[in-house]
Amino acid sequence: MEDLQHIRHRINHIDEEISRLFMERMDATAQVATYKRATGKPIFDRQRERENIDAASKRVPPELASYAATLEAVLMEASRSAQHHALHRTSELSSAVSEALATTPTVFPSSARVACQGVEGAYQQIATERIFRRPTIEYFDTFEGVFLAVEQGFAQFGVLPIENSTAGSVNHVYDLMMRHNFHIVRSCRLKIDHNLLVKPGTREEDVRIVYSHQQAISQCADYIASLPNCRVHVCENTARAAQMVAESERADVAALASRACASLYGLEVARASVQDNQNNYTRFACITNDLVIYPGADRASLMVVVNHEPGALYDVLARFYALGINLIKLESRPIPGRDFEFMFYFDIACPAAADEFRTLLDSLTDACEDLRYLGSYTEVM
Numbered sequence: 581m582e583d584l585q586h587i588r589h590r591i592n593h594i595d596e597e598i599s600r601l602f603m604e605r606m607d608a609t610a611q612v613a614t615y616k617r618a619t620g621k622p623i624f625d626r627q628r629e630r631e632n633i634d635a636a637s638k639r640v641p642p643e644l645a646s647y648a649a650t651l652e653a654v655l656m657e658a659s660r661s662a663q664h665h666a667l668h669r670t671s672e673l674s675s676a677v678s679e680a681l682a683t684t685p686t687v688f689p690s691s692a693r694v695a696c697q698g699v700e701g702a703y704q705q706i707a708t709e710r711i712f713r714r715p716t717i718e719y720f721d722t723f724e725g726v727f728l729a730v731e732q733g734f735a736q737f738g739v740l741p742i743e744n745s746t747a748g749s750v751n752h753v754y755d756l757m758m759r760h761n762f763h764i765v766r767s768c769r770l771k772i773d774h775n776l777l778v779k780p781g782t783r784e785e786d787v788r789i790v791y792s793h794q795q796a797i798s799q800c801a802d803y804i805a806s807l808p809n810c811r812v813h814v815c816e817n818t819a820r821a822a823q824m825v826a827e828s829e830r831a832d833v834a835a836l837a838s839r840a841c842a843s844l845y846g847l848e849v850a851r852a853s854v855q856d857n858q859n860n861y862t863r864f865a866c867i868t869n870d871l872v873i874y875p876g877a878d879r880a881s882l883m884v885v886v887n888h889e890p891g892a893l894y895d896v897l898a899r900f901y902a903l904g905i906n907l908i909k910l911e912s913r914p915i916p917g918r919d920f921e922f923m924f925y926f927d928i929a930c931p932a933a934a935d936e937f938r939t940l941l942d943s944l945t946d947a948c949e950d951l952r953y954l955g956s957y958t959e960v961m
Contacts, residue, residue, distance in 0.1 A: 605655065606662060613663040623663045624946035629656050633891075653895065657902040657943070664942045671945040673953055674938045676871055681933055684872040688766065690714055694866075695726045695735035701819035701841040707768045707864040708739045710960060721816065723753055727760040730867055737765070738867045743909075744772070745861040747798045754913050757883065757954070758923060764881055764955035765874060766866035774800050774855045777822050777835045777847040784850040789813060791821035792836035795862075800836055803854040822847060863959075873932045877956035879908070880937065882926040885915065885950035893924065899943050900928065903936045932956035 616623060636652035637645040664670075670678075691714035696704040699719055708715050718735055720726050726738040743749045774796050776784060790797075790804060791813050797804065804812060815821050822841035825833050834850065835841070842849050865881075886892035900907055909927035930937045937956075944951050 602655075606659070609659045609662050612659075616663065622946070623660055629653075632656060650898075653898045654902055657898050660943055661899075661902065661939050664939060670938065671942045673945060673951070674941045677873065677932060677938065677941065677953070677956070680871045680873045684874055686875055688874045689736075691716070692736045693718060693734075695720055695729035695738040697721070697723050697726050697740070698817035699819045699823055701822060701838060701844045702817045703770060703772060703819075703838060703862060704739050704741065704817075704864065705819070706838065706840065707741075707770050707862075708866075710768050710770060711739065711766050711864075711866050712737075724756055724760075727756055727762065727867075730762060730869055731760060733869070736868060738762075739768075739864050740867065741795075741862050742767075742865045743863050744795055744799065745859065746855075746857045747795045749911055750795065751913070754911065754925060755916075757925075758913070758915070762867040762869065762954070763871050764865045764957050765868050765872055766957050767879070767959040768864045768866070769861050769959060769961055770864060772796075772799070772855065772860045772862050773838065773853055774818070774836045774860075775839050775842070775849045776803075776851040776854055777825060777837050777842050777845075778850045779825065779828075779831055779833075780846070780848050782831050782834070782848075782850065786832050787834040787850070788832040789830070790834050790836060791815050791824050793817045793821065796821075796836045799855045799857070799860055802856045803851075819844075866957075867955075871953075871955065873956045874958070876958050877932045878929065878958060880928050880930060880932065880956040881954035882928070882944075883950075883952040883954060884924045884926065884944070884948050885921075886924065886947075887949050888921055895947055896924075896944065899940060899947065903940055905930045905936060905940060 633649050633652045637649040640648045690712060692712055694708050694712060694715045695718050696702065696708055697720055698704055705717060708717055718729065720729060723740055726740055729735040730738040740753050741750045742753055776787070778787065787807055788809060789811050792815065794814050796818050797812055797814065804810060815824060818835065818837040819841055821835035822837040822845045825835045826845035826847060836854065839849060841847065884896060886896055906929040907926060908929055911925040912922040913925065915921045915923050941953065
């Protein structure tokens with residue numbers, strides 16, 4: 581058996597040779613960029629990339645084919661990125677980001693007219709007051725109402741829940757994201773503390789009906805199961821549930837809602853913190869119409885539709901990897917009217933002002949059937 585140190589020495593020698601060949605390849609890439617500049621040819625040649633990756637997988641034994649294809653895909657991405665840089669070709673999207681960085685006010689507004697779904701006491705209200713110091717809040721019955729209020733200029737901003745640490749994404753909001761135009765300018769992570777709210781004098785064991793939002797019900801499933809002979813009624817949000825209990829003529833009803841709703845609607849806390857997981861957080865997105873990027877924005881969200889063919893999503897993911905950009909979230913949602921086709925939602929950690937971010941936007945433009953940049957922002961706690 582060969583000595584381990586000797587094997588490692590041989591691997592180091594091979595790696596040095598790979599590095600030398602890589603530099604040769606990138607030198608050839610620079611020559612390709614020069615040729616494309618002179619002839620006006622596009623940087624991205626999908627057919628050639630497909631042929632190269634296929635050829636790389638066939639040059640090795642079958643058990644190594646997928647590894648060879650992965651290596652070739654990364655090399656092609658590096659080549660493409662270098663050509664974009666050499667030719668200084670920027671997409672319209674990348675140019676729009678640069679303009680937003682240059683023209684956005686340097687300070688996030690402390691007050692604004694903000695649209696929220698629900699009524700006073702909803703978690704959206706709490707999140708809004710975390711994002712803005714002095715907001716004027718307008719309430720709407722539905723999430724779509726929030727999107728429309730922002731689109732039509734009735735409100736400058738809107739605040740919407742997008743995901744929960746235990747119950748997952750708010751799917752209805754993600755579906756609405758595909759239908760409306762907006763940009764995210766802030767996100768907020770809020771600790772969610774559900775409480776069983778009742779009319780004064782009602783005991784926990786007297787409760788027969790519980791009102792709340794579907795997400796809150798999911799987050800308190802174990803606790804609800806412990807209530808004997810209890811029925812659950814879903815309503816549009818937790819604050820509205822508290823309002824319904826306050827207005828009800830029955831004494832055996834309760835709501836799962838924030839503690840703030842107790843004082844707002846004259847209720848009592850029969851049991852505090854009834855969520856199954858005490859580490860329970862919800863993320864809210866603050867949206868607006870215009871593309872503005874406030875200083876310090878270090879996260880971004882994208883919606884991508886890839887070509888309906890094998891390896892299309894991998895081709896997109898390889899670009900994040902090649903640029904060293906970390907994916908925080910990847911979510912897929914079915915595209916309405918297109919059977920078994922999906923939109924992919926990405927949250928990434930990358931400063932909007934970083935060269936890598938602009939390079940990513942430039943390279944994704946020609947790799948996707950559709951690309952929507954939802955904005956760059958910071959997250960407040």
